[in-house]
Amino acid sequence: MNGEEPSLNVNLAGLKLANPMMTASGTCGYCFEYADLLDLSRLGAFVTKTITAKPRKGNEAYRIVETRGGMLNAIGLANVGLEVFLKEKLPQLRQLRASGPRIIVNIAGHDANEFAELATHVSAEDDIDAIELNVSCPNVAGGLDFGTNPDLLEPLVAKVRQSITPNINLIVKLSPNVGDICQTARAAINGGANILSMINTYTALTVDVYHRRPRLANGTGGLSGPAIRPLAVYLVNRVYQNVARQANVPIIAMGGIQYWQDAAEFILAGASALAVGTGLFINPATPTNISDQLVSWLSKLGYNHLEQAVGSLQMPTAATDTHSQ
């Protein structure tokens, strides 16, 4: 390596990050929960838990169960609600933002009006760089409707876009629980999303075979962790190739990232930024460890900027997307 280290700076359609590493919504609390184990100031961006209009208790225990290489969760969007979030959590996020990371607030509503109202309140606050729409939570009644139906998703995103200030970035988090994720990706972009994040968890079921009942109190849950990583890499590449690249919409990728190699796979597949979720539970310092190691990887490849690696995956020319067969 000659001279300077490769740059990890990321420009997500105007949202500028010092590096591509983020926390995934719902795995890092509201702000400083990991502060003594993760140097939060070194994150590219911090993504909050999903915030809803009213506080939510969430589901009964068991809310989590481990499966081979992954975990199922059915938390049920337990959160403090908008009012407490703005009053108690946002001041902490402002302190965090002053140290470097951009702030992304994840929200979910029961219907388009509630989504728009939440987004209006959140975007009225200073120091929030982006709103991420959770249109794909598999663990609440009706939570998947927007995220799986492009005809519902596009007007929802458009309504939210109209109700927020233009300088706020709008991210839509895509569900993998669809027939063709390119359709929901297009709907999100047509509605006005300028960044996509993908993927949310896979709806899944695990069974207590002696009691013949689900191991989660909710019945089904969302599968995350290394078990879904190759599935997520595939979907990121598919959306990048077919939708996002032409539309010039960057992708924030997540799904089983634990090591720098995992992050590198997503970058090559088309991701401009990366979020760590389940991996934080095992080592909260995972995002900053990966940041450090991506620099070394990029210099090995001869790149002097992360953006050069984005989507540079060399697919075999004869490769057929089995999904379209």
Add this chain to the structure above:
Amino acid sequence: MGAIMSAMGSLPANVSTIPMRCLVGATVVFNEPICREHFRLRLGLPGRFSPTKPGQFVQLGCRPPGGGQNQEALLGQCIEWDTAIPPKLTQTELCEELALLRRPFSLAGRGDNATGTWIDVIHRVVGTGTQWLAHLAAGDRVDLIGPLGNQFELPDDKSLGLLVGGGVGLPPMFYLAQWMHQAGWDVVGFVGATTRDLLAVTCNSGQEPDPGGLPTHCIEEFSQFNFPAVVTTDDGSQGLMGRVTDGLEPLLRGLSVPRRRQAVVFVCGPQAMMQATAHLAQAYGVDCQVCLEQAMACGMGTCQSCVVKIHDQPGDIGETGDWRYKLACTDGPVFNAQDVAWA
């Protein structure tokens, strides 16, 4: 320590982090079988571990540190390879059956000496993670996050501790006994198991537990501090036949009313046993602290998995109904028994 100190740099002054949690590598000192399926694992930690108290726990990685893929990742170092030879990446999740998430273990004891700190945990082989732990030997490396959770409280106006542990609920009681010894409390231990060979304690030779349920110096974990203990087994294969509450009730009944006011019952074990113990303590007007358990992923208050139902307290805001979910990991694991909304 450099990484930990720099991590502190992002922390505003008004956010409390005492005791400070950290991710540390540990070396196995020993991993001894106690009884069927149970092991006492002593871990040596470099330097002085953050202050800990009974009731607190650690999140133990039940796989080689760094996930078995690369220890360098854990240390934040870069992996070097020759550009002519592509790196060989081992995909642990495909070739090994190992636990992904850490597992929470209550501290069963702690000591500090010139070279560092040791901590004890007791584990029972129940699944993938604990099977891996069972094969650890002296010198092996593990990593852990801790200390986590709150602790048992020793009120100044109390002086008699009744320490009730069932099954894998015993370990925090051993650490609590160590603590109470230093604090000058009187202690009686109550040790329950389904059967003799699942009794995760060290029985003193020539000191069989009393089959009538009288406290004797039969259990080393208590007798080393000169505390007596009562053993109960469901099938009567050791000590008193019955539940741990069957051993506790005669003692509570025998206490004078003023002595009951000085007593606190501390309990950890299966939920039904904790609930029964809490009700018994309440019936005799004795305070009770319970150490609750719930399946958890992070142990640090982020994943919201380990919820327990706790009655609303004066001063609580923003909830309706008479209970709310609290987190066993950061609000607990220790709660006042009267605050728990038992199922």
